[in-house]
Amino acid sequence: MSQAAFITATLDPAAPVPRGISDGQGRATTKRFNVYRNNVVVGLKDALGAGFPAVKSLVGNAFFDAMAGAFVRAHPPKSPVMPLYGAGFSAFIAAFPPAASLPYLADVARLEWAMRCAYHAADAPAIAPNRLTDPAAFAARITLAPAVHIVCSPYPILEIHSAAFGGTSPTGAAQDVMITRPQFDPVLQAFPKGTSAILTALNTGTPLGEALERAPHTLDLTAFIGALMSGGAITHLEDIA
Known part of the structure; x- marks a missing residue:
């Protein structure tokens, strides 16, 4: 046998x-x-x-x-x-x-799988937040933590995910949901459709400032950068001469 x-x-x-x-x-x-x-x-x-x-x-x-x-x-x-x-x-x-x-169910499953991947990702210490106060940092290439993921959907999947556990009914539209893991548990934050282009650019070595230029016009860049920092998403900032 x-x-x-x-x-x-x-x-x-x-x-x-x-x-x-x-x-x-x-x-x-x-x-x-x-x-x-x-x-x-x-x-x-x-x-x-x-x-x-x-x-x-x-x-x-x-x-x-x-x-x-x-x-x-x-x-x-x-x-x-x-x-x-x-x-x-x-x-x-x-x-x-x-x-x-x-039709949104598969995307909710993708979100939950990404959360699990983030939870089990390798630890990686984040850079100090004040590193981004230097204007030269926006010309640098950065490295994202292994726990960082983004799930794109034509549906408001973070709202749907919340509603599944008793949250309010979804009212939004398409979402790109970024997952970070600042400590032990993943943190989910929703951003406008197209935000994923920033992380895609960063992962291919595009300097931070140039990557941010690919943001959708509806994205609050201050909130997005704040989410990166509070989520411990940046683990390395290229030294700028």
């Missing part, structure tokens, strides 16, 4: 017990294997529920259980580390026909 055959049988409730699995008397252990199979799938679905609580809240327990079950059987874990499970869940949701009436 191969490992692949065992995994396939574990995730498929209709599959027969793999050959070679028996009790001490050589008899098939169908009931025991079914209990094991059920526990594995339930555990993986619980892991998804813990990792995507807003998605689960938005669709309800029954819908989420069915959707998670379909995902688990199509995408078994590739790592024993459960916090890493669910990387493809947002793409799965986007292609899951029963979720088509909730």
Whole structure:
């Protein structure tokens, strides 16, 4: 019996017990294997529920259980580390026909996955805030912390995420949500559509001032720079001669 055959049988409730699995008397252990199979799938679905609580809240327990079950059987874990499970869940949701009436759901899942990535990202000490008081700093290239992420959506996903936990109903439009991690927990802040162009430019080595020129006209640059600093998002500022 191969490992692949065992995994396939574990995730498929209709599959027969793999050959070679028996009790001490050589008899098939169908009931025991079914209990094991059920526990594995339930555990993986619980892991998804813990990792995507807003998605689960938005669709309800029954819908989420069915959707998670379909995902688990199509995408078994590739790592024993459960916090890493669910990387493809947002793409799965986007292609899951029963979720088509909730077009924002996949983006909420992307947001929750980005939050998890930020939470588990490597530590990186931030520069002192006064480093940006030097006008020359805007000609420098900067390095962003590994925890910094931005999720773009045509929907007000931060408001939707908040509403999933009892917040007010969404009233906004498209959002770029920046995630930082100043201490232990991720911090989410919404900015106008197009703000992601700044972080994209910074990540490709564009000097700070030039990157900020790519901001949408509706962006409050002072608030954005403040969010970078308060979020500990800048870990290195290129020395300017």
